[in-house]
Amino acid sequence: MSFLAPLAERMRPKSLDEYIGQEHLLKEGASLRRALDSGLIPSMIFWGPPGVGKTTLAQLISNHLKRPFHTLSAISSGVKDVREIITRVEQGGMFQQQGTILFIDEIHRFSKAQQDSLLGAVEKGTVTLIGATTENPSFEVISALLSRCQVYTLQSHTKDDLLNLLNRAIKEDVVLKEKSIILDETNALLAISGGDARKLLNIFEIIVGTFRDAKIIRINDEVVMSSAQQSLAMYDKDGEQHYDIISAFIKSIRGSDPNAAVYWLARMVEGGEDPKFIARRLLISASEDIGLANPNALLMANNCFQAVQAVGWPESRIILAQCTIYLASSPKGNGAYMAINRAQEEVRSSGNLGVPLPLRNAPTALMKELGYGKDYLYSHDFPGNFVQQEFLPDEVQGTQFFQAGSSKKEQEIQEIIHQLWGTKYH
Numbered sequence: 001m002s003f004l005a006p007l008a009e010r011m012r013p014k015s016l017d018e019y020i021g022q023e024h025l026l027k028e029g030a031s032l033r034r035a036l037d038s039g040l041i042p043s044m045i046f047w048g049p050p051g052v053g054k055t056t057l058a059q060l061i062s063n064h065l066k067r068p069f070h071t072l073s074a075i076s077s078g079v080k081d082v083r084e085i086i087t088r089v090e091q092g093g094m095f096q097q098q099g100t101i102l103f104i105d106e107i108h109r110f111s112k113a114q115q116d117s118l119l120g121a122v123e124k125g126t127v128t129l130i131g132a133t134t135e136n137p138s139f140e141v142i143s144a145l146l147s148r149c150q151v152y153t154l155q156s157h158t159k160d161d162l163l164n165l166l167n168r169a170i171k172e173d174v175v176l177k178e179k180s181i182i183l184d185e186t187n188a189l190l191a192i193s194g195g196d197a198r199k200l201l202n203i204f205e206i207i208v209g210t211f212r213d214a215k216i217i218r219i220n221d222e223v224v225m226s227s228a229q230q231s232l233a234m235y236d237k238d239g240e241q242h243y244d245i246i247s248a249f250i251k252s253i254r255g256s257d258p259n260a261a262v263y264w265l266a267r268m269v270e271g272g273e274d275p276k277f278i279a280r281r282l283l284i285s286a287s288e289d290i291g292l293a294n295p296n297a298l299l300m301a302n303n304c305f306q307a308v309q310a311v312g313w314p315e316s317r318i319i320l321a322q323c324t325i326y327l328a329s330s331p332k333g334n335g336a337y338m339a340i341n342r343a344q345e346e347v348r349s350s351g352n353l354g355v356p357l358p359l360r361n362a363p364t365a366l367m368k369e370l371g372y373g374k375d376y377l378y379s380h381d382f383p384g385n386f387v388q389q390e391f392l393p394d395e396v397q398g399t400q401f402f403q404a405g406s407s408k409k410e411q412e413i414q415e416i417i418h419q420l421w422g423t424k425y426h
Helices: 031-038 054-065 079-090 093-098 112-124 159-172 187-193 197-209 221-238 242-254 258-270 275-293 296-311 316-328 335-350 365-369 408-421
Strands: 044-047 069-073 100-105 127-133 150-153 180-183 216-219
Touching: 031 054, 044 054, 054 069, 054 100, 054 127, 069 079, 079 100, 079 112, 079 127, 100 112, 112 127, 159 180, 159 187, 159 197, 187 197, 187 221, 197 216, 197 221, 216 221, 242 258, 242 275, 242 316, 258 316, 275 296, 275 316, 275 335, 275 408, 296 316
Parallel strands: 044 127, 044 150, 069 100, 100 127, 180 216
Antiparallel strands: none
16 A cells, blocks of 8 residues: 555554454444354444444455445445446356445435435345445435345444554554654544544644654644644545534534524535534424423424425525524523433333333223223313323332423423422422
8 A cells, every 4th residue: 555545544454353443343242243254244334423434344344255345435426326336246147146245435425316226236135235324324314225224333432442543553554663653642632533543543644744854753732732733624624523513513502602603504514514414403402402491493493404405505504594593592491301311211220111000002802801991090081181190100100300490481391290290290
């Protein structure tokens, strides 16, 4: 490989044994490892943030199984390219019968028609599809294709993963091993990389390059911050700050700062971000950060999402700005978000508790004989359409999952609960 290739490219592992990270998928007995060991892999979608090894893992799987490997990028490829590969595989005879792997990077950028063009070949097993995406495949991959694929979630690298990779690069890379590099501190490097291995290695190479003729290169946090800051903007021009900027955007909305929120929105607009991605985050924020404090926020965000789908760039920026300013200036409350978190924690802790008999469905005579539905009180038969009865399993009776915050609306809901249920929930 050329010395001119970026460090991250030079350090791509040559085998699964060299691959760092994703232990939950590749360790002995893990789901993907079992499939690889059997030699029979399903079509699959790798979902995870940038720099976690999606493309590399696809290539290593092909090498491990000795399968023919074709790759397309959804940014630059279309239906014609997909059909050409499928036709080539179908005409390939016995050589192709081992199960050709077709890897599609950024598959979320394929349109419905482009994804439809894959269905027949995936269904018949002509190709084994491996798609890579940074977006939730439930939203971005059509259901017909998704149902034919196993989704594997790849996680951001841990601190140990990144340090292991960094030390390996210093010792093994054909360029770096010729230098005397000492890592005194790594916190700044790890923080800037954000769990992205590619970003870590490429920033590290930039920093090492600033020393030029130095015989000994000592890397500490101060050196990293002073050297890297000048290069990060250029390095991130193709979207490496994707998650940092959306985080700043949502936190500005949560913090009720419309000006900051619009600034970060503008950064995404100028960077060519997918407007649907922004609109989905607004939908989440409308419920997670505003919720019951202003239920109209969710209506506004939903209408924004639908309008963005209908309009597209550049006019969508106006719609997104309107929704952003509305959400940022809205009253805030996370009562619903916290309530479902507490309820899920209880479910994980107490398991699948039995549904109380009065609440069970009784479609058969036997179920009625067993007491299903017995003693259930139909709320509409009582004054005010309410009567006190138990709706929770015995083991968690009286648990209050919803707890009002300081917003007026949440306080009103809390008061309604107290009026109806008295001291039952406290």
